[in-house]
Amino acid sequence: xxxxxxxxxxxxxxxxxxxxxxxxxxxxxxxxxxxxxxxxxxxxxxxxxxxxxxxxxxxxxxxxxxxxxxxxxxxxxxxxxxxxxxxxxxxxxxxxxxxxxxxxxxxxxxxxxxxx
Amino acid sequence: xxxxxxxxxxxxxxxxxxxxxxxxxxxxxxxxxxxxxxxxxxxxxxxxxxxxxxxxxxxxxxxxxxxxxxxxxxxxxxxxxxxxxxxxxxxxxxxxxxxxxxxxxxxxxxxxxxxxxxxxxxxxxxxxxxxxxxxxxxxxxxxxxxxxxxxxxxxxxxxxxxxxxxxxxxx
Numbered sequence: 001x002x003x004x005x006x007x008x009x010x011x012x013x014x015x016x017x018x019x020x021x022x023x024x025x026x027x028x029x030x031x032x033x034x035x036x037x038x039x040x041x042x043x044x045x046x047x048x049x050x051x052x053x054x055x056x057x058x059x060x061x062x063x064x065x066x067x068x069x070x071x072x073x074x075x076x077x078x079x080x081x082x083x084x085x086x087x088x089x090x091x092x093x094x095x096x097x098x099x100x101x102x103x104x105x106x107x108x109x110x111x112x113x114x115x116x
Numbered sequence: 117x118x119x120x121x122x123x124x125x126x127x128x129x130x131x132x133x134x135x136x137x138x139x140x141x142x143x144x145x146x147x148x149x150x151x152x153x154x155x156x157x158x159x160x161x162x163x164x165x166x167x168x169x170x171x172x173x174x175x176x177x178x179x180x181x182x183x184x185x186x187x188x189x190x191x192x193x194x195x196x197x198x199x200x201x202x203x204x205x206x207x208x209x210x211x212x213x214x215x216x217x218x219x220x221x222x223x224x225x226x227x228x229x230x231x232x233x234x235x236x237x238x239x240x241x242x243x244x245x246x247x248x249x250x251x252x253x254x255x256x257x258x259x260x261x262x263x264x265x266x267x268x269x270x271x272x273x274x275x276x277x278x279x280x281x282x283x284x285x286x287x
Contacts, residue, residue, distance in 0.1 A: 056231035083153035095220035
């Protein structure tokens with residue numbers, strides 16, 4: 001899978017550059033997110049603005065990553081739209097992940113969270 | 117009634133073809149964006165289940181997807197010759213499950229798997245699983261609610277069959 005990464009303070013913004021997150025790439029997707037966590041990133045914005053399709057395997061990989069971060073980590077979603085946003089809502093994952101319209105809103109929210 | 121059939125190898129890398137075909141058919145029939153996405157994701161979930169569970173993720177087997185368009189509904193038949201789905205799982209297609217009734221504040225309660233059948237149950241109007249002569253078939257039905265826009269064909273070309281040779285690799 002292809003990602004584009006940028007840091008904004010302590011917040012890692014990872015943009016998924018592929019249009020699909022499905023069963024064929026879910027293990028690599030999960031491994032990639034695990035790598036971010038193992039590198040010490042505990043505030044991650046996952047930008048799904050380019051993603052047009054996600055299935056249950058993709059959502060499962062996201063949940064697995066969230067669990068691996070534990071209570072001290074933040075994994076939030078930015079830019080989910082159309083069928084992707086609908087999948088989060090259908091599966092109630094929109095109650096699990098904080099969802100933001102775009103990465104800037106997500107960064108701002110995580111930066112506020114990180115304040116002492 | 118018109119029909120379209122696609123056969124793929126039991127390879128997760130090829131499942132995107134199911135997306136392409138199901139989406140294309142729905143769009144050609146003038147279905148809404150939401151209905152098109154619903155059919156696409158359910159077709160993908162069903163084929164992924166067949167590969168992962170009926171064939172235990174082993175390559176070299178066939179999964180067929182036949183789409184039949186009627187005046188009032190769209191039927192998808194996803195068929196394989198692998199292991200039969202356990203009755204308890206097939207029952208979830210008829211009655212649904214509580215997999216999404218989790219507490220979102222309890223990390224341990226949030227599901228990482230077992231969501232595909234419930235997604236199908238919620239998005240499709242009917243889902244019926246059966247096995248006959250060693251062939252497992254899942255019929256997914258979506259009743260057509262939208263009027264077809266002008267210029268959109270009433271139906272698909274008759275009896276189009278596409279059979280893709282196993283690729284044994286990624287595209």
